[in-house]
Amino acid sequence: MQERNRVWAEPGRGLAGDRYYAGTGTFSGRYEVKPGVRELSLIHAQAIVECRRRLQADICAADLRRNLVIEGLPSSGLRGSCIHIGAVRLEILGSCPPCNYLSRLLNLDMRRGLAYIGGMRARIVAGGWLVQGEPVETEPSVSPVDQTM
Template identity: 35%
Template sequence: MNFKGTLLHIHIAQAASYEMEELAEAECVAGRGIVGDRYFLGNGTYSGRPDVREVTLIEQEALDALARNDPPLQEGPIVLAPVDHRRNLTVRGVPLNHLVGRRFRVGEVILRGGRLNFPCKYLEQLLDLPVYLPLYNRSGLNCGIERGGVIRPGDEIELLD
């Protein structure tokens, strides 16, 4: 499997339920997360869970499909802005479902794919949109940070192993 993807957006929230804030660059710390994010600070909704959630990613292609109502799982198109989906990184050209257990590079940072992220009813309530079913199996990937550094929108993403 080979791909060349791109980092489009970086978002963090200081605590669960807080509005997401877009960053022009982010410092990623190995074993911790993105500086300033709720999971870095240990106060994210799932911080107590054993799965690694240092950085979360979602594909722009999944958001584009939602906007096309493809597949037609709801009454009509749903447009989610990158600030709405509650994931840290919005990426394009990266097959996230195939990166479970794999190492990949985002700019100078090395991530390892953890478990797939599943949509939650909380997101539906927060957005007041029926996103649970259309995001099922394409809600992103939870990752651990193996090598930290600074990332910026426009950074290249590529598979390492």
């Protein structure tokens, strides 16, 4: 994981340079319930702080292997909604709970550290450049769906 000031977001593929964009991610090629589920993952900045507190460990955003760290979004109720970051539009598909793979990589109990705060998965609806520091805006869900995450 590398911090970037900007990255290209491509619908149907993900973020240029990401392992899932290249089809080499750990879970690439596995059955996906919904198309696009591996295009992009994001986590709240506050979740990283809380994970550090829970585990009493000095972990950084890159350790958590999420594509984007975002501030200011609600922590629940986003499933089915879209968010805009500049010209890029993302549909929130659901939660991104921590897995055993992450625990093995970090030698920490990430299921405990990120319980209920592991982030969200999104698909790229409208692509373009994601630029660090761009404002993030939400739009309401257009169809009634389960809003729990």
